[in-house]
Amino acid sequence: MASTETTAVKDGNDLDGVEAGLDALETVQTSRTPLRETLTRKVLPPVTAIVLVLVVWQLLVWAEVAPEYKLPSPSDVWGEVRESWLQGTLFDYIWTSVSRGLLGFLMALAIGTPLGLVVARVRFVRAAIGPILSGLQSLPSVAWVAPAVLWLGLNNSMMYAVILLGAVPSIANGLVSGVDQVPPLFLRAGRTLGATGLKGTWHIVMPAALPGYLAGLKQGWAFSWRSLMAAEIIASHPDLGVGLGQLLENGRNNSSMAMVFFAILLILVVGIAIELLIFSPLERWVLRSRGLLARS
Amino acid sequence: MATALAKAADTDASVEHAARIDHVSKSFAGPAGQQLVLDDITLDVAPGEFVTLLGASGCGKSTLLNLVAGLDKPSAGSITTDGRPALMFQEHALFPWLTAGKNIELALKLRGVPKAERRERAEELLELVRLKGAYGKRVHELSGGMRQRVAMARALAQDSKLLLMDEPFAALDAITRDVLHDELTRIWRETGVSVLFVTHNVREAVRLAQRVVLLSSRPGRIAREWTVGIPQPRRIEDTAVAELSREITEELRGEIRRHGQH
Secondary structure, X not given: OHHHHHHHHHOHHHHHHHHHHHHHHHOOOOOOOXXXXXXXXXXXXXXXXXHHHHHHHHHHHHOOOOOOOOOOOHHHHHHHHHHHHHHOOHHHHHHHHHHHHHHHHHXXXXXXXXXXXXXXXXXXXXXXXHHHHHHHHHOOHHHHHHHHHHHHOOOHHHHHHHHHHHHHHHHHHHHHHHHHOOOHHHHHHHHHHOOOHHHHHHHHHHHHHHXXXXXXXXXXXXXXXXXXXXXXXXXXXXXXXXXXXXXXXXHHHOOOHHHHHHHHHHHHHHHHHHHHHHHHHHHHHHHHHOOOOOOX | OHXXXXXXXXXXOOOOOOEEEEEEEEEEEEOOEEEEEEEEEXXXXXXXXXXXXXXXXXXXXXXXXXXXXXXXXXXXXXXXXXXXXXXXXXXXXXXXXOEHHHHHHHHHHHOOOOHHHHHHHHHHHHHHOOOOOOOOOEHHHOOHXXXXXXXXXXXXXXXXXXXXXXXOOOOOOHHHHHHHHHHHHHHHHHHOOEEEEEEOOHHHHHHHOOEEEEEOOOOEOEEEEEEOOOOOOOOOOOHHHHHHHHHHHHHHHHHHHHHHHO
């Protein structure tokens, strides 16, 4: 202790001060935005947009640009919402679809993540199935409904199969591009620290690829949700319960445009809600903790 | 703190060299066939010694450092080091998903330090680079100089006998660089680690090293060596530093000029 103290003090006194000054001058100050600003910047614009859409919609109805069975008024659609709320079926519709969608998404996550990792890290596998995986991403998953029904019948497994075929390629591809964008410097730094092989994958590659992976998850969810809706619209069976897709199909069968609009609205709202409640906060948290979120 | 530093300073007497670079050559496949980058380099770094490798661009000094770090293999010759060396880059290379403290702890974890000791050891290392209190700071919240000091702490966390530095201060402003020279000299003396420091800045080389090795360019060969007898602590504006720098700069210019002639 004594020997180190003396040297530190000898050339330290002056150095300490200069260094503290430099640190203070160059350190980035960050602060949180106040609530009022968040409200005017983030909440006001979308609310304005929604109000505008409703106004235009009502004006079109008043102008009678289309007969009522083709263009229901906002109040008709609201009536559908109210009715299903009073009957207690509203949350059943939503939950039937959302629980399917989320469970399917979690399965896609469990399959797509290791798959993406292997494709990204093993050259042979990448050459073998990489192009197919990106190709599958552009294949509309509704195409899988027909074979899935024939293979698995009209049941929940068929729904999950369609979700997986839609979402797994997105999740895997997101991870692959996330891994590809890991700066080589991090890999070199990791190797000098002794992070090679699986340790390197766990400590360096995965966390470094997280932003790309999250983007893939977000897209994976969108694909899950779309695939599920396609499956629900096409394949309906009394045992399957009424999800949002079936609700839409029922509306069509009953020639009730208000019900069709109601179903579309719910599908849209659920999609937005999942995005706002799960993916946006997750993404913002990751980007902010890395200093990648520009403050405007 | 004292025990940790004493441990690092205790160099193994049975090992003669922190690094031994023995007739090493390296060539890469280029557009005109095999291109020789390093030609027959022989260089020893003694335990606790501070050596700077100096050269113009294209002299292969970073390539040599990569070879010593084990990130690449020599085409001919051999390199032996006393354990795995630590490496510091021009960019701080800190992981942005971890805090400053956790970056250091990752290095400790990867060399097998038990979980219970990591936090304390990381705090000690942060104190060594005078960043007490920066444990929970994110990388983007630190200034350029602070980042390089955390990177230095992370490199020291590897507890290597040899610290390789690849122009670690080149991207910093002059005042910060000057301060970090003082820090590096202090830490080198306190820990007894051997340093192989690559730079193209002659004054920096003279300011820091006990021995300056000049590399010629294309292919990189050892052109000349100087032992720097100026006592530490030195300052970059010292007359003795300036005089030796002038001499070395002349030599370096001569080396560069030869390339314009053919």
